[in-house]
Amino acid sequence: MGQTILDGATAKKALGRLMESYKHAHYYLNFGTDVELMVAAIISAQTRDEVVNLLTPELFKRYRAVNDYAQADEKELAGYISKVSFCDAKAKNIIKTCRIIMDKHAGRIPRSMGELLELPGIGRKTANTILINAYGIVEGIPVDTWVIKLSWRIGLSGSKRPEDIEQDLMGLADRKYWKTLAYVLKSHGKAICQSQAPLCSKCMVKDICLRNGVKQSR
Ligand code: SF4
Known part of the structure; x- marks a missing residue:
């Protein structure tokens, strides 16, 4: 060999x-806030960036803050992202993640790898993406x-x-x-x-x- x-x-x-x-x-998904970045990054798993960037403007108009996602109806949220693969599972993860952020982190997205990895739908790739692009924190x-x-x-x-x-x-x-x-x-x-x-x-x-x-x- x-x-x-x-x-x-x-x-x-x-x-x-x-x-x-x-x-x-530079990073390829469109976002304006850390919440938008986190949601776009979760949605983007196994999905082309172009597809994510096409649907996020409407999604971000409907849901703005962590609490909006925490209180979202799962079916309605899945409807906004129906063009991406595993939309139901991703909608569920976004809602669960945002509920945890509301309960454990006072509505603020955590800024450490360890805490991010505890959130559903967030693995190392997404955690690194959030830390780097939302907060300029480079861990990996x-x-x-x-x-x-x-x-x-x-x-x-x-x-x-x-x-x-x-x-x-x-x-x-x-x-x-x-x-x-x-x-x-x-x-x-x-x-x-x-x-x-x-x-x-x-x-x-x-x-x-x-x-x-x-x-x-x-
Ligand atoms: S195009 Fe890709 S495979 Fe070909 S030489 Fe460049 S890096 Fe290597």
């Missing part, structure tokens, strides 16, 4: 080039499907488990880059390292990337 992971110095070089190429990469790196795919392809991590990948990336990238790294990888995935046939001939890391699992490229 060939090499599946880059040595540290080469992996850092690849990350450096990607960070440089996608300097303006949100690992979404693009991060998993590209970390494996390029050879930044030898694992496909989000927890391991997060640790590997945290070891490779300076802390100042943790905020945007996920969005850099996503931007690269959308622009060049596409799912089916990546555009390797145009890629800024083509001389470094291990192309793990890439069967067809352009």
